[in-house]
Amino acid sequence: MITVNAMGDNCPIPVIKTKKAMQEITGPETIEVLVDNEIAVQNVTKMAVSSGGNVTSEKLGEKEFKVTIQMNGAVAKEAGEEAVCTPDRKGDTIVVIASDKMGSGNDELGKVLIKGFIFAVTQLEELPKAMIFYNGGATLTAEGSDSLEDLKSLEAQGVEILTCGTCLNYYGLTDKLEVGSVTNMYTIVEKMAEAGKIIQP
Template identity: 60%
Template sequence: MAEFIKVDALGDACPLPVVKAKKAISELQGAGQVEVLVDNEIAVQNLTKMAQQKGYQYSAEKLEERKYRVLFTLGEVESAPAEQAPVCVPDARTDTVVAISAAVMGEGSEELGKTLLKAFVFALTQQDKLPKTILFYNGGAALTCEGSAMLEDLKALEAQGVEILTCGTCLNFYGLTEKLAVGSVTNMYTIAEKLTQAGNVVKP
């Protein structure tokens, strides 16, 4: 008989909903379902993205104000789909991860710092070897949103297979959730995973 596990992640901050969901899924014996309750759309996005990456069947719905339900169904999928190859020049990517946590580069003049960071991102587009992933969090989250001066360069990097990820909790904190213009939303679990597994981390 298929198992059913219910996970209450209401009020849990990122990345707890994803962590709890993974734990519950690992406890399933064969076919089964895991229902996760969360209280915000960012958590829903993080959970559904995990399902897509793992090849799980899933559904998501809003039950009421600040209450969402994500249902994972396992046992009906033969295997997780293979990861898609980068759209362009896949061999140009390295195992380097760039972490951007502010809208400026270095200390001193804020105006100069913004100019330097924009120049840094442009310089990345000109490299023979591209980073595998660029992470944006805290003050850096705004750089992937509407109005950012570096959107064109970031979109160019994404088109070449560079993964652009922005912290969902940070977008929510700064009121930018609906303004993300490049890349996708991620959570602290994935950020920690990317940083710890990277062959090289660059923090401008």
């Protein structure tokens, strides 16, 4: 395990430090990068993915984020994107998820599809501004969900993760929320009304 401390560093320093650590490894290795802002998470993530890394990220606290990069081996010196500062990747799209399944037909297949959908959101060039979960979708942000790693990665990159409080209470999950924050119907309506585009799987 290699730890890169880029807390307090302005762009492009976190990317440069991470790239240097990646180029020094000789075999399979895990690199943890600590940064203090969402834009740094986005920039480090983009560079690491372009270099062949498997990347996840997590918000540890206010202005405290961890990006974990799994590398299979050494990286070519010229690999990866240049250490540049890119603007915030978030647009004004809202993703609304109302079920723990995607589509109708086979429930088991539906659960596989919704997990794949959430992972696909993490790969978008322009991330959504927020993701809202209600009714059965509320279970996806709670303990036991297969999508927690992907949702925590999105949250670390600045995507607002909101779950209906009434729904959590109905399913007995009020104390089991694992990512994002609890919201109410007024905020859900407000967010959807302000959105430039709404995606609902």
